[in-house]
Amino acid sequence: MATTAKQAKTEEKNGAENADEQADKEQQEAIEQIDEVQNEIDRLNEQASEEILKVEQKYNKLRQPFFQKRSDLIAKIPNFWVTAFVNHPQVSALLNEEDEEALQFLTKVEVQEFEDIKSGYKINFYFDQNQYFSNDVISKEFHLNDTGEPSSKSTPINWLDGKDLTKKANSPAKGGRKRSPEEQESFFCWFSDHGDAGADELGEVIKDDIWPNPLQYYLASEIDEEGGVGPGGDDELDDLDEEEEGEDFEGEDDEGEEDVEGEDDEDGEEEG
Template sequence: MSDATSRKVKRFSESDRNSEFDAATQKALEEIDVCQNEIDSINEKSSEEILKIEQKYNRLRKPFYEKRNNLISNIPNFWITAIMNHPDLSALLDETEEDCLHHLTKLEVEEFDDIKSGYWIKFYFEENPYFENSVITKEYHLDSATPTSESTQIIWKEGCSLAQNVEANKPGKKRRHEPAKTFFSWFNDNVDPYTDDIAEIIKDDLWLNPLQYYLVPDVEGDGENGVDAEEVSSSEDDEEREGGEEESRNQRK
């Protein structure tokens, strides 16, 4: 029996004198407590083995992620298209940021070796009119009681800064409950990594399968020959209605 189990059973035994339970119930509770400790021990071992399996498959996936990025590099505007087609991420970008992210050539998500302690999100840019960096990285450390995140300092070109609300997002400021409004305000926001939904979407959705978002059809676009689908439908309805009225007049004659 582990020390933790012994302490818990002892706690039950010491409280027995003033317990509201009868002897049979008290004994059953102590045995349940022992079972629960065994379950917790098995769960802990299971988590360790699952972690090892995840580490193994992360190593197996890595060369395919690299191959995928090499192929993506041959498709102009792949990442900005996938981001703009994503139902959550597209809301981050204003018009100027969208133009900036047209210079995004590669995106990478990489977990730390032990997986559970954190990960990086890296954005690679070609030379652009907005900043000097070729790579900007957001790094998450989740293995402590107080998780933290760090962002690359962006070297903006004169008069071209897209950072918004950076001062309001610095650590030590009052915690915000509203989501980040733009891509770069999110990137510079390191207040509370546990509530960073955008990072989770990039890591657990966009990065896992960006192709599904790149290939999203433009269902709101114009129809054939530049005519909107609703206009075509309305025109067809009018024709059917006029045909029905004419037939009714002929029958009355």
């Protein structure tokens, strides 16, 4: 009996091992098949990317006449671009007062995507004659090489004597005091900043947010005024609510005081 029981246990063990081996084999086969399917998916994704790029290239060319027409119309509106920048929440945070004064002379902004689109783009800033620099155009370019490594380069700004806003931003404040937020780094420092071209937020904001529809930011302040709520409008509404609540409390206090006075008068008469 003992021998029979031992033999049964051995067969049971061997059966379990064979089942585990079979399960492992099936799992490995499934992994290999998933890998093959994933390769097909990746191949289709690459094909889709190539076709999407061709469509983007086609429509990028079709958009150019409309961009030009829009620029011609924008040129008729004084301070269009500086207003759009000031109304944009991210860009406005980078502007100090002197930047805004210099950008009053900005007449045209232009984003040029390279013909193949994927290798980069260029942003051109066109200026009227001004007291800050002699450049008619200041540009910054962003490139991706064949390995996908980003880089950037820009036009040197020819500052006039004593007008270099980037030096003013980097110089210590008078009297050795700390610089206030109003004396922050100049917007124009961005042109010479090539430290991390792959994470240039300002370039991406101008290309992907402002350039497609700058009119919405030019009109932003007017929309706020028409809506009756300007910058910080919610705070203003909260203040009004608090004032009304305060008036209610004051009214209640006055009524309470009148009641108390009335009671005192009645008590006095009764005592008399």
